[in-house]
Amino acid sequence: MILYCLESSYAFYQIPSLLGYRSESLSDRFCIKYNMNISLSVNDLLACCGFLCGQGCKIGYPISAWRYFKHHGVVTEECDPYFDNTGCSHLGCEPAYPTPKCVRKCVSGNQLWRESKHYGVSAYKVRHDPQDIMAEVYKNGPVEVAFTVYEDFAHYKSGVYKHITGSNIGGHAVKLIGWGTSDDGEDYWLLANQWNRSWGDDGYFKIKRGTNECGIEHGVVAGLPSDRNVFNGINTSNDVLVSSF
Numbered sequence: 001m002i003l004y005c006l007e008s009s010y011a012f013y014q015i016p017s018l019l020g021y022r023s024e025s026l027s028d029r030f031c032i033k034y035n036m037n038i039s040l041s042v043n044d045l046l047a048c049c050g051f052l053c054g055q056g057c058k059i060g061y062p063i064s065a066w067r068y069f070k071h072h073g074v075v076t077e078e079c080d081p082y083f084d085n086t087g088c089s090h091l092g093c094e095p096a097y098p099t100p101k102c103v104r105k106c107v108s109g110n111q112l113w114r115e116s117k118h119y120g121v122s123a124y125k126v127r128h129d130p131q132d133i134m135a136e137v138y139k140n141g142p143v144e145v146a147f148t149v150y151e152d153f154a155h156y157k158s159g160v161y162k163h164i165t166g167s168n169i170g171g172h173a174v175k176l177i178g179w180g181t182s183d184d185g186e187d188y189w190l191l192a193n194q195w196n197r198s199w200g201d202d203g204y205f206k207i208k209r210g211t212n213e214c215g216i217e218h219g220v221v222a223g224l225p226s227d228r229n230v231f232n233g234i235n236t237s238n239d240v241l242v243s244s245f
Helices: 020-034 041-047 062-071 129-139 149-156
Strands: 002-005 120-125 142-148 169-182 186-191 205-208 220-225 240-243
Touching: 020 129, 020 220, 041 062, 062 120, 062 142, 062 220, 129 142, 129 169, 129 220, 142 149
Parallel strands: none
Antiparallel strands: 002 240, 120 220, 142 169, 142 220, 169 186, 186 205
């Protein structure tokens, strides 16, 4: 089962930022709840959330980004577009690029930063029971998950990933968009990574479901969107996809 919006879930797919998937998840939830394609700014989270969310390009705290979304809001991508074509490097690639400065001003003179903000009404952790995670995704849309990355994960191409060999090289967070069962009867989660489409299965991967593989089921966070500022000239869309994988 996959549940996401056609447009918003690809809004920042190619951006190598650690916070790109968070903007995706926020945008997906607006699309699912309000039937609107609202692309939210990676740069706002990356540059303006500050130490509340982590250290910009270096490290981030998933639940804190959702709390920032709730308390401070996130502007649209049109207001504050991604700052360059290089961005943060992904795990294992050094050096990381500098975090951009927070300017709190839309690039277009026709938009106001405050009016471009979109907010959440809640930020929460999801219980680690797989049934609870599936229920959350089915009802409200993609969630953010954190897990431990081992060396063999970098070489993933297809199938259901399970850690076999290699050392721990750090933590990582991605977007969980669905689940399924392989032809071999193996339950899996389906996730979107941020390391570009040349990695994995067109940028996606499957990981074993129900055994907390690499801690994937113990670091699930999400939030619900608010309708504050939502109807300020935003176009509605009917492009919502629900399908099996």
